[in-house]
Amino acid sequence: MQSAALPSPWKPDLKVAAVFAVVAGLATAALIPYLMQMMPDRFARIPVPLWVLVVAQAIQACIVLGGLSLLGLRMGHRVGLGAPLLQHWINRQPLEKSGLKPLNSALLGALAAVLVIGASMAIDPFLPPMQHPPAEVGGAQSAFNGFLASFYGGIAEELQLRLFLMTLLVWIAAKVKGAQPRDATYWNAIIAAALLFGAGHLPAANHVWGLDAMVVIRTVLLNALAGVAFGWLYWKRGLEMAIVGHFAADIVLHVLGPLLSHGASP
Known part of the structure; x- marks a missing residue:
């Protein structure tokens, strides 16, 4: 019996998702030096060789984020969200987003990082x-580790929080209402994904400080502040520009910050 072929509507999205899977795996491997710097005590207790951990984490990210990317791309067609630039390059589809503006997207991400630093300076004395x-x-070493980690933030976190989660929230709203989402629906999804983005950093904050009210407020607020900017970029300019904005923000926070000796990291 001949195996069933993959339905043709899925094939273009599968190609894009495969690209995301590979780069997400590489970005996850690149994150390890930064995590070793942030959590040296945990890495000292790892019972397997470091290279085994790196390979295992990269493979896991490749599989999980590749799957989430495929789902996000499929849902995105219904609600006008997705990765228009890669769809154009890989599948020769017309560009659905006008005015991608990568430089402006990077500047918005950098501005969000500056706001995060300002908020951090106001909150950190109370931690x-x-x-x-x-x-x-x-x-220099810290900046280099931060540079490597910026690929994880820009790629892997955007695949999780914007391409999958934010798209899912808008898609559910569209299915329930049976109509094309309104601007308020996108904004609700942007804010919800941004808050969950902040909450996702609580385990790391707990490791560093322990959790009290101020640590929770700082962690969620600072990350959500940046997450709103990335969500808006995803909505208006596509996932690629959200990746550019997130990467630029992380460069300010995790590369320029250590080089200038007074950076802040959410």
């Missing part, structure tokens, strides 16, 4: 003492 301080490394 409890660190329970597990990050490893002391030189500014």
Whole structure:
């Protein structure tokens, strides 16, 4: 018996999702040096060789994020969200988003990072003492680790929070209402995804400080502030520009910050 062929509507999205799966796996591997700097005590207790951990994490991210990307792309056709630039390059589809503006997207991400730094400077004096301080490394090494980690933030987190989660929220609203989503629906999804983006950083914050009210407020607020900007970019300009904006924000926070010795990381 001949195996059933993949339905043709899925094939273009599968190609794009495959690209996302590969780059997400590589970005996850690139994150490890940053995590080793932030959580040296945890890595000291890992019972397997480091290369095994890196390979396992990369493969897991490739499979999981590739699957989430495919679902996000399929749902996105219904609600006008997706990755228009890659669809254009890979599948020769017309560009559905006008005015992608990568430079403006990067500038918006950088501005969001500056706002995060300002908010951090106001909140950080009220935080409890660190329970597990990050490893002391030189500014250049810390900046390099931050540069590598920026690929994870820009790619993997955008695949999870914008391409999949934000699209899912808008898609559910469209299915329930049986109509094309209104602007308010997109804004609700942007804010919800941004808040969940912030909440996703609570385990790391708990490791560093422990969780009290101020740590929770700082972690969720700072990340959500940036997440709203990335969500707007995804809605108006496509996932690629959200990736550009997120990457630019992380460069400001995790590369320029350590080099200037007073950076803030959400």
